[in-house]
Amino acid sequence: MSHQPIIILSKPQLGENIGMVARAMLNCGLTQLRLIAPRDGWPNPHANSASSGALEKGVEVKVYDTTKEALADLSYVLATTARPRDMIKDVFTPEAAITQVATRLNEGNTQKIGLLFGGERAGLDNDDVAICNAIITAPLNPDFTSLNLAQAVLLIGYEWTRQVGFTDTSPHEFVTGQTDIADRKDITLLVDRLEEALEKSSFFRTQETKPSMIRNLTNLFARMNATKQEISTFHGIISALTKQKSED
């Protein structure tokens, strides 16, 4: 877990928000948190309760008095803030920033990388931003960019997770539980059975339209990606319905 970015909060105010940041971090597998001059001191019981256990279960907190001290041992730091007006800086999207962070961490050396976030009220001041290598600005709604602290951290953490975090995740999976997907044979047997039942029920008005109706039914069952269990349920339904019919 050492090869991951360190989250740094500059002058956070509410313990509750620090806790929610820790929770968002651990959601994304990030475990190193630094606090610069937290207003209400540290440790903070409000932070613990808001973290939903993240502060006990893995997020490690270090406290510093100044930005300078908090960043001293880091080789590369990105400031998360709005696009600057007057400062000359590289500005990355979260996506591009995390790609770069991951590349640097992958280079196999021991460099430490930090992601700096401003406190609730004032955000990052110009001195905080100036000492950073570059800036991350999320491509949010330009007419409504107000994002709370934990959400800003989650957004960046999610990019980390998406690109690097839990690499076993497939973008698409078909979950079938305990049962297997039906074979094509299961489908055709079901359609045959249904055809027979429909024939007995005088469902087919003319023999001419029958082939296309059967083809449509086959297509319907074929597309639904049913399991063997579900096909079996359909057989049960046909049995039940035809039994009722014969009792009419």
Place this chain on the structure above:
Amino acid sequence: MSHQPIIILSKPQLGENIGMVARAMLNCGLTQLRLIAPRDGWPNPHANSASSGALEKGVEVKVYDTTKEALADLSYVLATTARPRDMIKDVFTPEAAITQVATRLNEGNTQKIGLLFGGERAGLDNDDVAICNAIITAPLNPDFTSLNLAQAVLLIGYEWTRQVGFTDTSPHEFVTGQTDIADRKDITLLVDRLEEALEKSSFFRTQETKPSMIRNLTNLFARMNATKQEISTFHGIISALTKQKSED
């Protein structure tokens, strides 16, 4: 704004969380919110204050009594929940899900797409999930998946923004403010000036190492991507330092 997914909250409890959902939505340019049986009724003043203005500035809320009614006019609905154990469903990552949603919305017809989220305590029940077309599961830390409602919405909304939302965003930009990037000539003139000053200060112990030192300095200034203003500042520094020297 009609070609965007509709966010649907099933049985949300705290007005504050509904407000934070609205805020996260508007951050990501999403403006259509449906509530199914909100515990504390609607409207809710706690929601308004927690939304940081999002409920006044653009997020439109509709309230329904049941999931069935809330989903009635939607053609495709994704349930945001943990990977199911016993249900047979397609499971997508947020990334893959939003790609699919965007493709469907791009097809130019009038189909409506919904993204369904469970309430704070219970999440989505099995009936809610069963009626949905497929599932979205975020690839979070498997040991710590607890995500609050607004954060779950932000995470999906961010994917929307990232893939579709504000398409003008470049992944990387170099912000220079009012000044232009220095030309190569500005760099070489600066290095020439510096070389001259260093020469006068007997900086170069031997003439043999001088070319490689100058080359290294040139490289350093060339890499830093300085602006004309910054180059001018360096000239000022050289002037100041050499002036002081001559006064020694």
